[in-house]
Amino acid sequence: MMTKEEIKIRSLSSTAELEDVRRLESKIWGESDSIPTHQTITAVKNGGLVLGAYSGDELIGFQYSFPGFNGQSVYLCSHVLGTDELFRNKGIGEKLKLAQRDEALKLGYSLITWTYDPLESVNGYLNIGKLGGMVSTYLPNCYGEMEDFLNSGLPSDRFLVEWRIGGEKPADTFGNAFDQDFVLANSLVQWNVNDKGWPVVLPFRNEELHNHAVQFVPVPKNYRSIRETDIELASDWRMRTRHAFSGLFAQGWQVSGFKKISSPEIPVNFYILTKQ
Template sequence: MLNELNQSEATNGITIRALHLIEEMEQVRTLESKIWGFEDSIPTHQTITAAKNGGLVLGAYFEGEMIGFQYSFPGFDGQTVYLCSHMLGIDQAFRNKGIGKLLKIAQREEALKLGYKLITWTYDPLETANGYLNIAKLGGVCRTYIENCYGEMDDLLNSGIPSDRFLVEWHISKNEDEKENLRQVELSEALEHSLIEWEENEDGLPIPNIKDSFEVSDLAFVAVPKDFRTIRESNIHIANEWRMKTRESFQNLFRNGWKVTGFYKNSETNLPVHFYILKK
């Protein structure tokens, strides 16, 4: 499947392959440092050791240059062995071109070859581009919310707010008929039943609030901002309001047996939010 993937990618010049050499791991660290900074980058001795012991490192290339990578290592929770997908990075010049999805598809195929049935990873639920990929496109689900998962982080993407994360479960061995299926959802339903509502301030930034009361049927909805990075860069107080209000909403739902199984991407330009969809 990985070879077939490379052939189909030839039309846009992107190739993806599993990495095994120390020189390739050095390319991964160089790209990771370019994206997040060298200080917290993963040492090459760690990535190559993982690759030799049940882990997986993938590289995405354009004209011979690495422009994306994915790094995973084996995980075990006392009952289940799974692949822990730790990091995925793409050069800024190549973002929003579907490379992240190609890396995840390649990861799935290689993980199946290694005998894995489950891949897990964490991501910030307010980063909605990742939410759309992880939940809507890949079919991951989430029932675990981790407060301040990595502590205080000083990088450009996380500075100033708690590093809360969703824990995604991607059951890669399931057939289509075994996967979570959602009925058709309309925007009006998501707006009416969202646990989070909002109003815009004088700068046009949405300010969240938890509804005093709401009706829940077979599905629940939680609104999240379309462009959280702009909010964080413009007004850290409002960014923290979104963090705390959505944290409370998701934790309450998860405690009561709900899980995230869908993502509604709202195309209306005058509405500043997308929606996570949950069911029991």
């Protein structure tokens, strides 16, 4: 049986290695959305980074980044991270991100940015809870209507993560200071559970904040399953959380933590928002 310790991460630069990355990306998302090898090899030669995760000699995960510039400072744009379906939920994504941080520091970067779907709890737990990324920007339908294996059928809303890698991880990104009952009682958004066991989000108004020190916004624990079985409910979660996060960010709140709810009868996890 494979263990986490058997996974090796290394930087990739040769044409053959980067073509392997393109093939794995095609396997995960579809041939039409894979990044051409001539683009990744050019990025690697000009301040970018491609990392590969290997089980023995087999490439089973990768991460691709390129330099970004906002008119004032240079940072690393983390564009794609993927893992072969047979090797998911084994901590490979976290290993790739930590290796990315180490390599980015060697290249002189102090900030890494990337986008992800805020309704994907697994990614929220990694990006915010484990890594300590911060979010204060919501991007509605960031990539337009996507037709790949994992994103078709819904607007491609995204969080823009800022991961400052030069210092210590922010304190309490897992929300340990807040017990479950407090979080549930102060949730900005409420829900019911339907006959399938899925959470059904209820209407709310951003003006009705429960307190002024911290905000809690729920997201389904299993959004991908909801999307595959009830596209109307998935769309409802997309639009109501879009309204919640966009409104809070406009008021100066930022996502600074992610709290997993261990109780199986509670079908949501929570983003923690604090004032910048």
